[in-house]
Amino acid sequence: MQFPEYRPRRVRRTENLRRMVRETQLAVDDFIYPLFVCPGKKVRKPVGSMPGVFQLSVDEVVTEAKKAADAGVPALILFGIPTKKDAVGSEAWDDNGVVQKACKEIKKARPELVVVIDACFCEYTSHGHCGVLTEAGEVDNDATLDNLGRAARSYARAGCDIVAPSGMMDGMVGFIRDSLDEEGFDQVAILAYSAKYASGYYGPFREAAESAPQFGDRKAYQMDPANAMEAIREVSLDVEEGADMIMVKPALAYLDVIARVREEFELPLAAYNVSGEYAMLKAAGERGWIDYDRVMMETLTGIKRAGADMILTYHALEAAAILAKR
Ligand SMILES: [Zn+2]
8 A cells, every 4th residue: 555545654643652553662671780899888989971870889889789679670780890900800700809799799688680790801900901911912812711710600609690701702601601510500691792892982981990901902802893794603603602692782883783683693682882872972961962861762772673682771770760750
């Protein structure tokens, strides 16, 4: 049927009509809320380039976790800022490290919250790279895997539900799976940062996590923004190695990659709505250049429409509040 008999506008006339034909339903269930854990007590240090985001000491992380649970957000992901950085990032696998402590306290306060712990070393190393360096200054893949195994087991001992390796090391998912299983943690899941791009959108995160590389960049291990077929290969490897969930990061400039991965794979798919995406909306919103709430909801809906089942987002609590009023 063609115009004038068929008129698509008929089902857009009223809000209830639009509700009936809406294809994508954003829900609080979709959100994973990222939190930065730092040493100390009663620390709530604002991240300048990410208004509304803070470095939080363990007690404050628990307060924030309770807020998330009250808002109906099902899951948190924790990033640690250690007391002391070193060449290998050893505090990442210290059972008394900040993320381990935070995980235990969150589980005590709100056992139903799913705790994901990011497994990487850039926050923990003095040089800011995602693993152990060779003498030539490259990241040593296989030496880093050993440390990832140590970190994953430490996070599992702290009671986390999901370990999320984000360093783009080859073989990281299989190595972590074996390391967890060897210690009896067969119920701890792996959310793999499978297609993680070397992106300029991570800028504000590096301030939040104090993880900027001290020399060079991460292009030798993170993916080239120009590649999409390579993302499919990366995801296939993680699936074969035993990933329970897969991820595309960042989200906004990679919606096509999210859609392709969605089409090719059946595993739950996460997308990371990263710090730079958040910061752009905050900055434009503060200047009155955009309607912040509207653009935030549109962005999150777009990420879900592209195919993400879960969205890691700093907007989680703000978006949850808007969804609760609908
Ligand atoms: Zn890293």
